[in-house]
Amino acid sequence: MIKNIYNLGDAALYCDFGDTVNKETNLKVINYFNDIREKNITGIKNIAPSYNKLIIYFDLELTNYKKIKDTVENLDISTCESAKTKKVKIPVCFDDEFALDLERVEKKVGLGKKEIVNQLISQKYFCYMTGFIAGMPFLGDIKEKIRLDRLETPRVKVPKGSVGITEQFCNIYTFESPGGWNIIGNSPKKVFTKDPTKLTLIDPGDEVEFFEISKKEYSKFNEQK
Amino acid sequence: MSKNSFKVLRPGINTTFQDLGRDNLYHVGLPFSGAIDKRNFLIANSLITNKEDDAVLEFAYQGPLLEFSGSQTSIVITGNVNFKIIKKDTSEIKGECYRTYNLNNKDCLDIISTEKSVYGYLSVKGGFQINKFCNSYSTTVRAEVGPNDGKKIEIGQTIILNASESSIEKSLEYLNSKIEFIRVIKGTNFDYFSEDSIKDFTSKDFIVSKLTDRMGMRLSGPKIKNLKKTNIKSEGLGKGVIQVPADGDPIVMLSDHGTIGGYPKIAVVISADYDKLVQCPPGEKIKFKIISLTEAENLFKIYTMETKNIINKIR
Numbered sequence: 457m458i459k460n461i462y463n464l465g466d467a468a469l470y471c472d473f474g475d476t477v478n479k480e481t482n483l484k485v486i487n488y489f490n491d492i493r494e495k496n497i498t499g500i501k502n503i504a505p506s507y508n509k510l511i512i513y514f515d516l517e518l519t520n521y522k523k524i525k526d527t528v529e530n531l532d533i534s535t536c537e538s539a540k541t542k543k544v545k546i547p548v549c550f551d552d553e554f555a556l557d558l559e560r561v562e563k564k565v566g567l568g569k570k571e572i573v574n575q576l577i578s579q580k581y582f583c584y585m586t587g588f589i590a591g592m593p594f595l596g597d598i599k600e601k602i603r604l605d606r607l608e609t610p611r612v613k614v615p616k617g618s619v620g621i622t623e624q625f626c627n628i629y630t631f632e633s634p635g636g637w638n639i640i641g642n643s644p645k646k647v648f649t650k651d652p653t654k655l656t657l658i659d660p661g662d663e664v665e666f667f668e669i670s671k672k673e674y675s676k677f678n679e680q681k
Numbered sequence: 682m683s684k685n686s687f688k689v690l691r692p693g694i695n696t697t698f699q700d701l702g703r704d705n706l707y708h709v710g711l712p713f714s715g716a717i718d719k720r721n722f723l724i725a726n727s728l729i730t731n732k733e734d735d736a737v738l739e740f741a742y743q744g745p746l747l748e749f750s751g752s753q754t755s756i757v758i759t760g761n762v763n764f765k766i767i768k769k770d771t772s773e774i775k776g777e778c779y780r781t782y783n784l785n786n787k788d789c790l791d792i793i794s795t796e797k798s799v800y801g802y803l804s805v806k807g808g809f810q811i812n813k814f815c816n817s818y819s820t821t822v823r824a825e826v827g828p829n830d831g832k833k834i835e836i837g838q839t840i841i842l843n844a845s846e847s848s849i850e851k852s853l854e855y856l857n858s859k860i861e862f863i864r865v866i867k868g869t870n871f872d873y874f875s876e877d878s879i880k881d882f883t884s885k886d887f888i889v890s891k892l893t894d895r896m897g898m899r900l901s902g903p904k905i906k907n908l909k910k911t912n913i914k915s916e917g918l919g920k921g922v923i924q925v926p927a928d929g930d931p932i933v934m935l936s937d938h939g940t941i942g943g944y945p946k947i948a949v950v951i952s953a954d955y956d957k958l959v960q961c962p963p964g965e966k967i968k969f970k971i972i973s974l975t976e977a978e979n980l981f982k983i984y985t986m987e988t989k990n991i992i993n994k995i996r
Contacts, residue, residue: 464868465866465921465977503708506917513919520978521974588940588942589710590823590824591709633823660708
């Protein structure tokens with residue numbers, strides 16, 4: 457359930473689900489998100505779910521904080537079906553050309569390349585949220601053995617398709633962007649499409665698995681261009 | 682007969698198609714986008730008698746140089762913009778904002794620069810022949826979505842117009858005013874910051890940095906000191922949210938912002954002052970003032986009423 461509701465400026469509701477980031481809390485956020493979307497509440501323009509927060513933007517010409525807060529507080533979420541989720545497999549090439557921060561990761565976690573890759577591809581991930589840049593999935597939790605901090609100085613340009621890790625999470629850079637994650641590979645798969653009926657390949661709640669491909673397979677498969 | 686069109690002889694610095702913005706896609710990582718100065722956008726479409734949500738060309742600093750081909754078309758420019766019309770016979774007309782002009786075959790529209798401001802708008806009677814993406818004509822360059830393949834306008838390209846011929850004579854007396862303060866509401870991490878820093882935040886000048894675009898406005902001034910933690914769990918962001926990273930320099934999220942961020946939120950710019958904030962060019966000083974939610978809601982009502990009153994004065 458929502459622990460606290462605040463206003464974020466004059467046109468958004470900030471719903472806090474508690475401090476812990478785990479699958480259980482996140483699934484509650486996703487359920488609220490799906491339910492509010494389905495209910496088509498007057499004045500709501502946009503909803504941003506994240507690990508443990510839900511931010512609801514509304515049209516100040518049509519409604520206000522108090523009205524939306526009352527509506528959200530009185531939602532009956534127990535009747536809401538849990539999110540429909542899917543399984544997605546993502547090819548990743550870990551060639552040195554793409555593994556921009558491999559050396560740093562090796563040094564920090566004390567493992568060799570083969571072991572780092574194995575740790576990453578040997579399990580399934582849960583998608584907590586998508587965003588920052590269009591379609592970027594925030595996946596977790598990665599094995600403790602390969603967890604490390606962000607880069608001290610973020611890159612000005614992380615190449616499109618880059619696969620990065622930081623703390624308990626991994627992600628895919630759907631567009632070239634500034635960023636501070638440790639880049640260890642690149643996926644040729646288009647994770648953000650321009651098909652309006654299905655913009656993203658990975659949605660919150662989905663199960664994601666990586667599989668390793670060679671550089672040759674990468675070039676054959678490249679959708680990023 | 683071929684359609685009326687503009688040929689782009691110079692694209693300008695950041696010229697994009699925009700409308701009222703795109704709703705309901707924050708969760709996939711697409712922000713609202715849309716015309717960043719909503720009031721000037723609405724005035725432009727009203728002056729040219731277009732629909733409220735027709736697409737316009739938004740430009741920043743330097744605008745485009747466009748050559749018109751076809752039968753007569755009508756245009757208007759809003760904002761604080763220096764522009765001229767170069768007729769086919771090379772005579773020049775100095776342009777006035779908030780006044781419509783009719784262009785004839787081979788006339789050129791030279792949008793030279795925005796003056797002491799950042800954004801301006803070009804609205805053309807009938808709008809442009811472009812496609813919507815997810816219900817909106819807005820361009821989000823970073824995600825490559827929207828008209829023109831999600832790109833800025835480029836040199837040499839042709840922009841096709843919807844209307845075959847038009848003649849409009851309308852004008853409005855309007856001056857873009859400056860305000861003394863940018864008013865804000867306390868953010869969700871307001872209590873992360875030291876008392877002295879809060880005092881600085883609400884009393885000292887901040888200067889708009891050159892690292893400012895449609896995504897965000899970076900400010901420099903007194904460093905804002907964080908006493909709690911400089912990173913929070915990544916969460917949603919919105920237009921006008923002011924984040925403070927570890928370096929202590931605030932960043933205001935603007936219309937094309939990243940939808941998720943992990944820096945503490947010190948404050949949020951009120952909806953009524955957003956248009957004024959985005960028009961502050963690099964180097965300009967701004968001051969913040971904290972107000973309550975109720976005050977912000979009332980100021981928004983006034984802002985909306987003012988916009989309507991301005992549009993009603995169009996003759």
